[in-house]
Amino acid sequence: MRIAVDCMGGDHGPSVTLPACKAFLATHPQAELLLVGTAEALAPAVGWARCTQVTATEVVAMDDPVDVALRRKKDSSMRVAISQLKSADEQSPALADVCVSAGNTGALMALARYLLKTVDGIDRPAIASVLPNEHGGFTTMLDLGANVDCTPEHLLQFAVMGSALVAAVDGRPDPTVGLLNIGSEVIKGSDVIKRAGDLLRAAAAGGHLNYHGNVEGNDIFEGTTDVVVCDGFVGNVALKTTEGLAHALSQFIREEFTRNWWTKLAALVALPVLKRFRARVDPRGYNGAALLGLRGLVFKSHGGADAYAFERALVRAHDAARNRLLDQVRGRIVDTLQSMPIQPADEFVRPAA
Template sequence: MKKWLYSCGSLLFRLVGANKSDALSNAETTIAVDCMGGDSGPEVTVPACLKLLDRNPSLRMLLVGRQEALTAAVHERAEIVHAEEVVAMDDPVEVAMRHKKQSSMRLAIEAVKAGRAQAAVSAGNTGALMAISRYVLKTMDGIERPAIAYPMPNVTGGATTVLDLGANVDCTEHHLLQFAVLGSALDMALKGRDAPTVGLLNIGSEAIKGNEMIKRAAELLREAGQKSLINYFGNVEGNDIFKGTTDIVVCDGFVGNVTLKATEGLASMVSKVLKEEFSRNALTKMAALVAMPVLNAFKNRLDHRRHNGAALLGLRGLVFKSHGSADQLAFECALIKAIDAAENQLLQKIQARVQQASVLF
């Protein structure tokens, strides 16, 4: 997940705004940050961390990375944790797991495991982050596989939480049910929704649609809905993600990842064509000047950086993934999500929901 969805809708931005004030109000939160992850490493991660530390007097951070790369990371509430190694963006998972046991990514996650931090944030290699998180933190009782959840902004001005986005490529109906419970818990804890609706990503709204696994998943989700373990809406289609038909959309990681990347590809093409048309000749460039404030407003609503930060759900600890190409603003958004999750007791709330629903797993 190198780039993230360019998308519209402003609720998430407002949510981020709301989270900021929450993040400022509570006491004693420690976030472990893999400062070496991402395309830019400390150049981006350190200023983002320092800014949030400055703005939040009750926040502490463990800044994990090569000591010599973190000389600028000076703050009274920041502790440097030296890491010998760095997981490269293209390291195979097994290299990250077996041969880099002292990586900044791993040490950040181990800080969560040891209770020294309430959440970890990394902009590093997604596959490695998921594998190390799973190995170090383990999954919750009742959860076979963790999932990657990301809020995709929709046309209602809200955001649709979609999971899984690539952690699991061979799913059973039971995994999809677990994703539904995890996603519901996330939305309830962070968005304050009472009974968020869950849609099953399918190729039609009728119950008979889909492949065999999806049909079995639909049945299981319906059953969970009848028992009020989730608020099941039914089947949804690809466009429903952006229509905001349901609060949560569950799918296997293969479909979720392809969908995320395809929409990224389309968004980047649309943006390119708009730019091309406005820079075609002197007249169109003049039009661009006049339309600049509107185009900027449009661009701001499409700004993927403000939505940065995916949650790795189902683990015995909180881990957030920033996109690799995050700039400072984007990385701040991912940090804010992690702070908000820690302060809102996301982990405990998810655990309670999972326990309640585990009769069906």
């Protein structure tokens, strides 16, 4: 397995990515890394075993518009890293199996889409990530912001890609899929959601998807289904609401435990428990969102990731590549779309223009 790492991406760049790479290599003796960045930034990593340095002269800034990343900075570390997923010609294999970047999401998605193109049958790539649930496992959610407006077909494609991701990374062969809605009944939701429900039921009837039905916001954390599908607007709002609430609650806990000497004493006694709790809900532990639906595997780390979090993204990317996520997505998409009934859903399964 070879991972192309955009060492310049994220809020902290090489000061985070290089230590993360080192830690990752120590626990993955079979893995190789392509470290992509400016020669100066990569200097500390010269001579590292199982590492190849790939120089880029430019860096996509966290606030660069998509346009700058796409058209102006043609030698950016992000672009060069993604390019490692493309073979020079049809005979030779690609230089890397998967690419990881903590750089700006919009630019990463645009570059990945431009350079790699989408898999046949997929109109739009989606961003998928996991959230911890009450079963002690994780719920995979997509799309988290790549697609603001979605058609029913897009939501079906997300369901198939999400299933492939869970099958490949978490080793669940037949993951359950829920459609995020505002009620469990079939008649709930917008027109798009209701038609997406029809498509998902048809796919399930064909044996191509383990469709559970509608789920609601609380089901994400209850772990009702392995995969939760929604459009990128709703997914992004839900994810950021979650981050906001988690932040507010940890601030409330801190305030209560530092109120006076007695509560501080209580905090001291409770510290080991609070630490375990913190570790359990620590979003760094499941950093690494997958960009699904492209002809190449790209993982996005949180921009503010520290070395531990970035290493977790490398691990997730590595596992996905090792389990041939790309082939799984491609296979499932072909199977599902080919098997969809022509009637009555033909107007829905036709890929959007």
